[in-house]
Amino acid sequence: DAKTTQPNSMESNEEEPVHLPCNHSTISGTDYIHWYRQLPSQGPEYVIHGLTSNVNNRMASLAIAEDRKSSTLILHRATLRDAAVYYCILARTSYDKVIFGPGTSLSVIP
């Protein structure tokens, strides 16, 4: 089964960039890499996704390694509202198993 590995927790200072890593060494060629975040007592919120190329949107950037075995979510300037649990998941177009692990709990220090 393709699964992801993330650090349990990270800290960042407000207004500094944050790099959240994710390892997915068993990724297959058709797996999309998705990132979501979840604030306490709320449903997860989509952040970004990609397949092979780096991706940018208004919330974040996604840098995908050339061999696709790892990726990094980049928040360019952390704010207090970015404090959340960040999940890196592999989404398959043909269902096998979706692993939504414990994620990385990001704390932002004022």
Add this chain to the structure above:
Amino acid sequence: DGGITQSPKYLFRKEGQNVTLSCEQNLNHDAMYWYRQDPGQGLRLIYYSQIVNDFQKGDIAEGYSVSREKKESFPLTVTSAQKNPTAFYLCASSERLWGNEQFFGPGTRLTVL
């Protein structure tokens, strides 16, 4: 506004009772999903549906049942066979099955007394 709604936000039930959690979306999405989340844990997939009148078991389907009679609705029934039903339940939808963005509802926190 388009979105996905779940009701109620909090639900209390006595042990041994079945309970049905509501999930409605007006995004015209084909795929819908139910997840369970326990404190400090990630999400685990209970059931998913690719299209109306079709649904498949996820990783932890035992003790749960679903129906998909309408595109907009995907209710989840937690039966008395579910051994540890107290949890946070999240419903999601996406335009097609996997591969793209899932929109999540606000969740229902079920407590079985």
